[in-house]
Amino acid sequence: MGTSSLFDVSFSSGIKTITMKDTRSRNALSLNMQKELYKYITADWDDKKLRAIVLQAEGPAFSSGHNLKEFNFDTNDKSLLEEVFKMATKLMLSITECPVPVIACVNGIAAAAGCQLAAQCDIVVASDKSLFSTPGVSVGVFCSSPGIPISRTIPRKLATYMLTTGLPITATEAKSAGLVSVVCPEDQLKGQVEKICAAITAKSRYVVTKGKRFYYRQIDMTMKEAYKIGELEMIERISESEGQEGLKSFIEKRKPNWKHSV
């Protein structure tokens, strides 16, 4: 699928695996790194063979966050900063908009925008040696944008603790707090990710895509509003050929023959 100095990207059995490998910078999300990652995440959205994306990293850091050297400047020209954060928003929202689940596989420290990157993914699997932190405040850059997905997945008292002190939490604490979907010993990490990927690839891509979209659409609504659109969503999906095939396969006690589209 292509590699660069910053990434290895492979594609096998429906899973695109994106490996950050800029270990020298602890996988800092420089503008170039962000652009490449955005490119790898958003490529192949129309390829029905793409069923999930796994985002992982080489080295002791999942990602250390933005490249602080890009923030340090003496002129009044904010154009680089603007480009960096416009790209960051674009990258983060692309994960949510991606038609297939994006799974962060964290085996080390996920800091600042690196923690944001993990928190933005749909599913987070982490080894129990991993750490999560938002230490930007220590260098004068409060992790306000990392706080956006983090504060939408962990409780307020822990989010404000992490953001104002910069102190890390462990993977076990992150699991308890909701930032991590599955925590396990390092030697089981690959197996856990494979189990999740196998579960997802056994489904209809079309059904997963529609389901993911509905999930994020309803999450900011009141419960009543969500139920109103939920009824229609269920009826439409069930009536379509992919829903009907799934139901028939169940009743006929056979494996479904997904078309992965309708």
Next chain:
Amino acid sequence: MGTSSLFDVSFSSGIKTITMKDTRSRNALSLNMQKELYKYITADWDDKKLRAIVLQAEGPAFSSGHNLKEFNFDTNDKSLLEEVFKMATKLMLSITECPVPVIACVNGIAAAAGCQLAAQCDIVVASDKSLFSTPGVSVGVFCSSPGIPISRTIPRKLATYMLTTGLPITATEAKSAGLVSVVCPEDQLKGQVEKICAAITAKSRYVVTKGKRFYYRQIDMTMKEAYKIGELEMIERISESEGQEGLKSFIEKRKPNWKHSV
């Protein structure tokens, strides 16, 4: 209180206990099952003797979710589907609108709309052998409507994990995630539910009803908006006869004589 082929319903000491007993279908929420359950939940709302509802099940499944046979059809007639999901929304919202707390007592698997049914209840008590899952995606029917109450009570990374993989979580994990209020060994389940019911029946029904309503009213507001209506709520409730009786009983060190209305 009445029984049917699908339910046992008893009423004792202020507690209406609704037992799903269609073990053959693993308590599938067929249209008939939903209609009966709705009837049992919404009956007696004006009866001041009704103080809480316990929803439990016979057999290894709390509920397996919708009856998939009702989703399987070859015509273009969506009227049955429409009826099923209109009823489901009505049933789910009736739990939230019910004037007394509805307590799910889960001792087994709660799957798909069965997991939704538990998540929709005000309080969930579960034995530690229980499992919670949203496996609809496996048969082409993403659990979008079950996701509505689930995604409002557990963290996003776990909700998306459950919804896209269909994999179950244990009762202990569900407790840590917030889907379960109390988890305990199976042999303590009855005792835990009785403890909660005893706590609720010792209160004024009127006070609990008003409190439950306020809770759900303020939950979708910003904190500032909630405080604005919160002040008035406190003042009004305290000024009423039931609030005054409670306070006097406290100061006079005696049991309150609730009227359960004002």
Next chain:
Amino acid sequence: MGTSSLFDVSFSSGIKTITMKDTRSRNALSLNMQKELYKYITADWDDKKLRAIVLQAEGPAFSSGHNLKEFNFDTNDKSLLEEVFKMATKLMLSITECPVPVIACVNGIAAAAGCQLAAQCDIVVASDKSLFSTPGVSVGVFCSSPGIPISRTIPRKLATYMLTTGLPITATEAKSAGLVSVVCPEDQLKGQVEKICAAITAKSRYVVTKGKRFYYRQIDMTMKEAYKIGELEMIERISESEGQEGLKSFIEKRKPNWKHSV
């Protein structure tokens, strides 16, 4: 810094420590208590030396909540009640509006408005013997206003359990549920609070203030809306002198010389 019959207030190394000491009333939040606490919390907001506020208590209760004697009256005059709850809202919101983090240090029972007071703080540290409850419903006064910050930090199934039954949860359960940022044995409580304070005082006050404000501003928005204002927030903060000093100190491998303002 001043003491009264109700409070000890000290100021040292940037930390204002407010100690509730009305042990006779179990630190009940009487109107006077609330007024004084509001005064201590909101004093010195313009003093750059103020870097964090620690709120703690003498005796076995952090706070038992409102003074119920102020709720008990026989006339139709609601003016006292109105004053009490107007003051309560003002006090609670002042914690969120405070330019520096407010840290609750809980070593005992935090009940009703006392639980609300803890939940309203930015960070909550609790000894493992502590308990959290909202028992107002037992005396006819449903903890509707305490429920406002509580229901915004713990999962719904636990909030409704606490509010309708009045039963307490332990500090460990409160940590798992998100009501507590850090839980520890009683003899480590002081050390944990000091560690948090040391982390905060090492930062720029200006950066922490702006970060706290942004956090609460974005929390009620949709993710997309939050990202929109998040980009600007990052760019503005990084471009300011305090952001630049932090970044330069990092690159030059030296301690930052914060001005604590721009």
